[in-house]
Amino acid sequence: MSICKPCILVIHGPNLNLLGTREPNVYGAMTLADINQNLTKQAAEFGVEVDFIQTNHEGVMIDCIHQAAGKYSCIIINPAAFSHYSIAVRDALAAISVPAVEVHMSNIHAREKFRHRSVISPVVRGQIVGFGADSYFLALQYAVKLIAKEEATIE
Numbered sequence: 001m002s003i004c005k006p007c008i009l010v011i012h013g014p015n016l017n018l019l020g021t022r023e024p025n026v027y028g029a030m031t032l033a034d035i036n037q038n039l040t041k042q043a044a045e046f047g048v049e050v051d052f053i054q055t056n057h058e059g060v061m062i063d064c065i066h067q068a069a070g071k072y073s074c075i076i077i078n079p080a081a082f083s084h085y086s087i088a089v090r091d092a093l094a095a096i097s098v099p100a101v102e103v104h105m106s107n108i109h110a111r112e113k114f115r116h117r118s119v120i121s122p123v124v125r126g127q128i129v130g131f132g133a134d135s136y137f138l139a140l141q142y143a144v145k146l147i148a149k150e151e152a153t154i155e
Helices: 032-046 058-068 080-084 087-095 134-154
Strands: 007-012 049-054 074-078 100-104 126-129
Touching: 007 032, 007 058, 007 134, 032 049, 032 134, 049 058, 058 074, 058 087, 074 134, 080 100, 100 134, 126 134
Parallel strands: 007 049, 007 074, 074 100, 100 126
Antiparallel strands: none
8 A cells, every 4th residue: 555645643642631731840831732733734844744643542552553554654653651661562663664753752861760761762763852842843854854765765
């Protein structure tokens, strides 16, 4: 199945639905709706589409990853707390050919020790952390470059 117009799946993990009110000193005042709206605008400028999912459930996240194959050109994923222990999410990402970029708004390496390790990072193209909502926008820029590079090798 070929993808007609490049489309990127953005997966927001647990508790990110509370952005704007959840620990604003760590995550800022921007809501998830604000982030999605800004990503949609920026994606349009790049000539790509974005779809969004937010889930607090590991199984739903895994199902979304599985369904991305053949439908999306890239995944931007903020697995949130699942980053630190979900071998199931890690294995789902490893099982598909869709490239993924891991995103965290806070610098997980400067926080509590249990947050320093991501089981996800070994199976994604890269990890962007610590830039607040801009972490998503940096991931989008990379995803667009990655898609263009992949399309150039196909032609």
